[in-house]
Amino acid sequence: MxxxxxxxxxxxxxxxxxxxxxxxxxxxxxxxxxxxxxxxxxxxxxxxxxxxxxxxxxxxxxxxxxxxxxxxxxxxxxxxxxxxxxxxxxxxxxxxxxxxxxxxxxxxxxxxxxxxxxxxxxxxxxxxxxxxxxxxxxxxxxxxxxxxxxxIPGSYLALPYGEATNPAVLLLHDRFGLNRALRDLADSLAQMGYVALAVDMFKGDVTSDMTQAARFLELVNNEESIQTAHAAFAFLRDHKQVNRKRIAVWGLGYGGSMAINLATQVPEFKYCVNWYGTELPNTDQLPRIACPVFNIFANPATNYTTPQAENINRSLTQAGVIVET
The missing domain is CATH 3.30.530.20 (START domain)
Structure with a gap:
């Protein structure tokens, strides 16, 4: 025992x-x-x-x-x-x-x-x-x-209050990456009734330094950026709170160029907004853009000459694209 x-x-x-x-x-x-x-x-x-x-x-x-x-x-x-x-x-x-x-x-x-x-x-x-x-x-x-x-790796989704379907905006960042300013813009759009998705095209890299930002542009793979934006658009289109017939793409600087490029591949966009993007796709691709393009350049254009801005508008117009400035 x-x-x-x-x-x-x-x-x-x-x-x-x-x-x-x-x-x-x-x-x-x-x-x-x-x-x-x-x-x-x-x-x-x-x-x-x-x-x-x-x-x-x-x-x-x-x-x-x-x-x-x-x-x-x-x-x-x-x-x-x-x-x-x-x-x-x-x-x-x-x-x-x-x-x-x-x-x-x-x-x-x-x-x-x-x-x-x-x-x-x-x-x-x-x-x-x-x-x-x-x-x-x-x-x-x-x-x-x-x-x-x-x-949507590294991206930022901002939703309006409630469960109703809403128009949506795909936001493409500039050379500094997906920073606080773009997230604040997404939040502001959400408060106005838009579903906003700010996309990370730089795989997590973000900076406030001009030299580092220039380095980002040297290293970035544009095709990968477009693929990332495509995936983000698919996510946004399928979201239960998004009216898939009312989706716009918005880009600043590098993102503006990517926005126009993406618009040549996504006919579903309702609108394309380009802030200071100066790199256009090949001329033979421009007629594929099915939505109006709103180009925003300062006058005189900051960092870019006014003739450059006029050339972008001219190229788009000659391709049959509806251009607004």
Missing amino acids: FRRLSFLLVSLLLISTVKAEPIELTISVSASPLQAWRAMCVDWQIRQWTDAESAYFELRSGGPWRITHRDQTLEEGIIETALPAERLVYSYLIDDTETRVSIGFSKSETGCDISITHDEFGSGRSGEKLRSKLLEAWELKLPQLSAYLDR
Whole structure:
């Protein structure tokens, strides 16, 4: 009898000291490593694919992070490592236990592989219970993350209030990338009753520096930008709150040139707005534009001569395109 009790006590002791196994998950997405990294630690991107009401990440070693969901539940912890496009490591506080999350981002042939390790749940039954709870949470999160990164990676969707169908605008950024100014424009359009989708054509790169912006233009692949814009248009067209017969494309600078280019390939556009875009597609492609084009240049045109602006209008008009200025 004594031996049996001793064996039972030892067994219980061993169970209570066995650490729960780490959660190890991997997903593959079509986004770039930088887009995937930003989607998991940049406030406005967190709100794009989760039900977060607010998010805050201080991306430095020792910096706090917190996500407040619409039901007022919290996720929070401390950043350990934040290497853009490479690694994100942070503590995750749950049920008075500080767990640890390590996420790696590696380039693949089709985009990016995201590897997640979540551990330090504690020991025994409580550790296993916590592990199960967090595994369930990851299994709910990752399909949402994948959907965002596969369909509109790094992009910003702003919706009007309510469930009605609305006209929509596809927004294409300039040489600085998808910055705060373009997101603010999307929000303003949403307040006016438009569904607005600001597209990331630079795979997560964004800057306020003129020299770096010029470098972006040297490195960008225009065909990839057009493919990204095509995918964004398809997403917008199929969105339940969008009137697919009333979709416009709007672009600034580099985005303006891409807007006209895209209009030669998408006859469904209702309108095309070009701010300072000066690169036109081949002349034989211009007659394919089925919508009016509104070209906006300052007078005299900032950074471009007035004759250049006139030449763009002339080329479009000669191709039979309705041009407004």
